[in-house]
Amino acid sequence: MPIHVLPAExxxxxxxxxxxxxxxxxxxxxxxxxxxxxxxxINVTIKGxxxxxxxxxxxxxxxxxxxxxxxxxxxxxxxxxxxEDLFNISTLxxxxxxxxSIASVSQFQLISQHEGGDEAWEVDQEGELKPAPALAxxxxxxxxxxxxxxxxxxxxxxxxxxxxxxxxxxxxxRLALANPDVTFSLTIDNKEKYSFDxxxxxxxxxxxxxxxxxxxxxxxxxxVKIEAERGEARLWGMTSLPTLNRGTRSKQFLxxxxxxxxxxxxxxxxxxxxxxxxxxxxxPLSALxxxxxxxxxxxxxxxxxxxxxxxxxxDVYSLxxxxxxxxxxxxxxxxxxxxxxxxxxxxxxPEQTQFDTRAHTPIPPHMCQQNYAKNTQxxxxxxxxxxQTPHTYQxxxxxxxxxxxxxxxxxxLTPQEGKDLADANLQEAESTSAPxxxxxxxxxSTFIIAQTPNGLVVVDQHAAHERIVxxxxxxxxxxxxxxxxNLLLPEIIELxxxxxxxxxxxxxxxxxxxxxxxxxxxxxxxxxxxxxLLGQINPKQLTIDIVEDILNLKSTTTLHSRLEETxxxxxxxxxxxxxxxxxxxxxxxLLRQMESTPNSAQCNHGRPTYVALKLPDLERLFGR
Ligand code: ADP
Ligand code: MG
Numbered sequence: 001m002p003i004h005v006l007p008a009e010x011x012x013x014x015x016x017x018x019x020x021x022x023x024x025x026x027x028x029x030x031x032x033x034x035x036x037x038x039x040x041x042i043n044v045t046i047k048g049x050x051x052x053x054x055x056x057x058x059x060x061x062x063x064x065x066x067x068x069x070x071x072x073x074x075x076x077x078x079x080x081x082x083x084e085d086l087f088n089i090s091t092l093x094x095x096x097x098x099x100x101s102i103a104s105v106s107q108f109q110l111i112s113q114h115e116g117g118d119e120a121w122e123v124d125q126e127g128e129l130k131p132a133p134a135l136a137x138x139x140x141x142x143x144x145x146x147x148x149x150x151x152x153x154x155x156x157x158x159x160x161x162x163x164x165x166x167x168x169x170x171x172x173x174r175l176a177l178a179n180p181d182v183t184f185s186l187t188i189d190n191k192e193k194y195s196f197d198x199x200x201x202x203x204x205x206x207x208x209x210x211x212x213x214x215x216x217x218x219x220x221x222x223x224v225k226i227e228a229e230r231g232e233a234r235l236w237g238m239t240s241l242p243t244l245n246r247g248t249r250s251k252q253f254l255x256x257x258x259x260x261x262x263x264x265x266x267x268x269x270x271x272x273x274x275x276x277x278x279x280x281x282x283x284p285l286s287a288l289x290x291x292x293x294x295x296x297x298x299x300x301x302x303x304x305x306x307x308x309x310x311x312x313x314x315d316v317y318s319l320x321x322x323x324x325x326x327x328x329x330x331x332x333x334x335x336x337x338x339x340x341x342x343x344x345x346x347x348x349x350p351e352q353t354q355f356d357t358r359a360h361t362p363i364p365p366h367m368c369q370q371n372y373a374k375n376t377q378x379x380x381x382x383x384x385x386x387x388q389t390p391h392t393y394q395x396x397x398x399x400x401x402x403x404x405x406x407x408x409x410x411x412x413l414t415p416q417e418g419k420d421l422a423d424a425n426l427q428e429a430e431s432t433s434a435p436x437x438x439x440x441x442x443x444x445s446t447f448i449i450a451q452t453p454n455g456l457v458v459v460d461q462h463a464a465h466e467r468i469v470x471x472x473x474x475x476x477x478x479x480x481x482x483x484x485x486n487l488l489l490p491e492i493i494e495l496x497x498x499x500x501x502x503x504x505x506x507x508x509x510x511x512x513x514x515x516x517x518x519x520x521x522x523x524x525x526x527x528x529x530x531x532x533l534l535g536q537i538n539p540k541q542l543t544i545d546i547v548e549d550i551l552n553l554k555s556t557t558t559l560h561s562r563l564e565e566t567x568x569x570x571x572x573x574x575x576x577x578x579x580x581x582x583x584x585x586x587x588x589x590l591l592r593q594m595e596s597t598p599n600s601a602q603c604n605h606g607r608p609t610y611v612a613l614k615l616p617d618l619e620r621l622f623g624r
Contacts, residue, residue, distance in 0.1 A: 012074060012104035013151060018303035019101045022158060023050025023147055024167035025304055026102055030142050031175050032092035033099075034058035036079065039139060040198065041183040044172060048189070049164040051147050051155075059139040062114040069127040071110065074100045088294045092259060092305075099142075105154070106147045112140040169193075170250065173214050174260035177253050177287055180210035211238060215251055215285050218244060223285070224331045228323030230315055232293050235323045239270075239286040241331060242277035242599075242606045251285040256297060258289070262306045266290070269317045273324035276470075276564045277599060278606035288320065332599040436595055436610070439587035446578040448587045455614040461590065462578045463603035464610065468593045470571035471600070473513075473533055477567065482514035484529040491527040491540045492520060499551060500525065506550060513566060517543065534574030542573045 006014070020026050027044065034042045037060025047053040063071055070076045077096030080086060086094070102108060103125040111132045113120040122132035135141065148154045158164055165188065176184040176196055180203075185195045196213050198206065212220050223238040254266045266288070274284050298309040310316045432438040436459070437452030448459040476482040495503070500519060507517050514531030525547075527539045534542070549565050576582070582590070594600040594609065603609050 008074060008100075009104060012100045015074070015097050016101035016105045016151075017154070019097055020105065020147075021154075021304070022167060023054055023164055024171045026050065026054045026106075026144055026147060027056070027168055028171045028175070028304065029093070029098035029102065030054065030056035030144070031172070033142075034060055034140065035175070035179060035182070036091045036093055037061045037140065039182065041137070042185075044184070044186045046165070046168055046186070046188045049161040050168055051158075051164075052145065054144045054147065055141065057139070057141045059137040060115075062117075062139050063110075063112040064114040064117075065119075065121045065129070068110070068112060068121055068123045068129060072100050072103055072123060072125065072127050076100075086300060087298075089299055090294070094300075102144055105151050106149065107145040109143045109145075110140065111135065111142075113138045171260075174253055174255075177210060177214050178255050178258050178260060178289075180206040211287060214253075215287065219285055224327040226288065226323050226327045228319055228326070230319040231312075232296060233316060233319050234291045235288060235319050236291075237286065237288040239288065239324055239327065240284045242274060242284065242328070242602045243608045245278055245282040245284055245606055247282065249283050252283060253287045255287075255289045256299075256308050257291060257294070259299060259305065259308070261308055263308060265310070265313050265317055266320060269320035270324060273321050273328070274606075275561060276474075276568070277328065277602060282606050286324075288324075290316065290320070292316075329598060332601065434591065434595060436591040439584050439591060441584075442582055442587060444579075445581045448582070448590065450587070450591055452612065455612060455618065457610050457612045459591070459594070459610040460578075460603075460608075461576055461580070461582065461587075463607060464590060464594050464600065466571050466575040467600050467603050467609055468590075468597045469533060469574045470567055471597045473531065473567050473570060473574075474564075476531075476533070477513055477563065480512065482512065483532040484514045484516060485532045486516075486529045487527060487539060490518075491543070493525045493527065493540055493543055493547075494523060495525060495547065497522055499547065502551060503547060510546070510566070513563075513570070515543065515546065515570070531570060531574070534570060537573050542570065545569050545573070 019029065023046075027046070027050065031042060031044065034056055037058060039058035039060035041059045043057045045053060045055040045057075067078075073096075075096045077094060079091045079094045079096075080089065099110070106125075108125040109122065110124075111120055111122045113135045115138055118134055120132040120134050122130050148158075168188075169186075172184070172186050172194065176182075176194070181198050183196065183198045186193045194213075196210060208220050215223075219240060220238070222244040223240045226235060226237050226239060228235045249267070252267065252270065254261055254263060254270075256263070256266075270284070270286060270288070278284065292310070296311045298311075299305055301307060301309045432451075433453055435452065436457055437450040439448055439450045441449050442461075443449060446461060448461055450457050450459065473482070500523060503517075503525070504519055507519070510517055514529070514533070516527070516529040518526045518528055520526040525543065527543050530537060530539045530542060546566055546569050549569050550562075553562060553565065601609060
């Protein structure tokens with residue numbers, strides 16, 4: 001076949017294959033055009049997951065009669081005119097491809113009224129111009145009907161109505177979040193789904209209001225502000241405390257120079273900033289805005305502009321990683337207050353049976369125990385019932401190191417001693433000004449109740465202690481000083497040959513963590529010492545769990561996350577269990593340790609370690 005230039009219609013359809021892969025992409029292009037036209041109000045109407053109709057109405061500058069047909073020709077744009085402009089783009093669109101592409105795969109109608117004029121003109125996909133009734137607010141209306149009617153193959157690749165609608169939702173919310181000064185509405189199948197007013201006032205207030213509308217009302221009170229700079233790049237926004245999290249990334253919004261992006265570098269940095277505060281399958285809620293000079297970012301690398309390329313990707317990564325981490329560190333002892341409201345509603349007395357003792361919400365099992373139950377059957381049970389000193393340890397070498405391991409005291413008190421102690425506790429509780437207060441008791445050998453200066457806290461003893469052990473171990477590993485305790489009788493562990501092979505190169509590293517192992521024949525390991533901090537643990541079980549961690553890790557896992565994985569397994573072993581009776585002294589020791597431990601408001605899996613109720617909350621409970 002001789003070489004020939006494709007007809008415009010076909011060229012447009014080919015371009016459409018990239019630019020408009022699905023209805024949400026149509027919506028994105030149309031709303032971006034409205035924003036580029038400086039609209040202050042944008043109404044979106046969707047029918048049939050966007051296949052029947054995507055309509056965007058704006059009150060922007062509009063298009064003049066003479067230019068209307070041009071808007072539909074390929075590579076026709078009012079936004080750039082020379083090569084240099086491509087490196088200094090301040091608009092969302094610039095390629096002049098969207099309208100002709102969309103028009104080539106749909107039944108298309110565009111009505112526009114140029115600002116200052118009072119007559120509206122309509123153009124269809126053939127570029128035919130005819131007068132239209134004037135628009136009440138001026139601006140532009142674009143209606144896209146029967147999308148992909150002439151490209152059935154493309155329709156086949158679309159997902160379910162639900163999935164396509166949720167994509168539309170996501171695109172809409174991203175654009176609305178990035179433009180809090182614009183009024184937005186979204187109507188799907190004749191029902192108004194969102195309506196966001198633009199608020200007057202300082203940018204930060206309008207932004208927080210829009211955030212509340214999009215992220216939920218819990219977000220702002222449970223999020224931290226981010227403000228960071230690195231070289232010419234600036235990062236700002238808000239991100240949730242680890243205790244407020246989701247099972248998906250649907251509430252993670254990232255913007256580069258006001259443009260919503262789904263960039264792997266940025267998402268990766270965000271994830272990494274939370275890596276030891278959240279379980280792997282939980283995600284923070286975030287709205288992060290990255291501002292860079294235009295020479296430091298190329299937005300012309302992706303057909304739908306969803307990805308961008310940075311001149312210095314490492315700098316951007318560190319800016320986000322450390323910016324988010326520092327903001328979280330600054331709030332690392334506060335937990336989310338939604339927990340308090342959850343507690344409050346759980347406390348509500350049921351109406352008919354006033355003192356029904358079953359009126360409590362079940363307590364979710366610990367995630368780490370769940371994991372163990374999965375990995376090593378019935379581990380959680382064996383652990384709890386294990387005798388206190390099942391293994392023989394050599395007396396630990398003396399060192400100037402304070403262990404967070406709790407010492408059990410006052411097991412057998414006389415009644416008088418008991419009463420004195422109770423009085424002393426009460427006095428302490430009354431006078432303490434420590435943020436987590438003074439312990440007044442323990443319930444179900446699992447939760448500690450403490451009186452604080454302005455209310456009470458309930459602490460999950462296992463979750464809290466686990467965090468403390470973890471943070472202490474981490475510190476010890478960082479300063480290369482993990483004290484070990486030697487086993488008098490080394491434990492032998494049988495493994496497969498392959499397992500030994502994988503493990504052998506890691507043994508030295510494990511020793512620096514305080515776990516000393518030695519290969520003992522082709523299919524066995526010997527445990528010689530365990531980290532002192534963990535106390536009297538079952539060395540065999542600990543080793544098996546850590547071996548499992550290592551075998552499960554992908555080869556791509558960074559050293560850093562490997563380290564954290566190992567530490568968190570160790571911490572889970574070394575921490576006090578639920579179902580263990582504690583003395584008041586032990587409880588207070590735990591509270592004080594929590595106060596001085598970074599990140600103590602959540603365990604290593606992102607669950608809260610305590611909930612706090614303020615006096616006014618308590619008063620509300622009793623209708624005072
Ligand atoms: P691009 O946005 O890349 O310039 P488009 O194909 O999306 O290309 O739009 C072509 C041109 O049509 C734009 O450059 C702009 O001048 C005009 N246009 C499109 N939509 C609107 C709108 N809603 N309001 C005003 N002008 C618009
Ligand atoms: Mg455009």
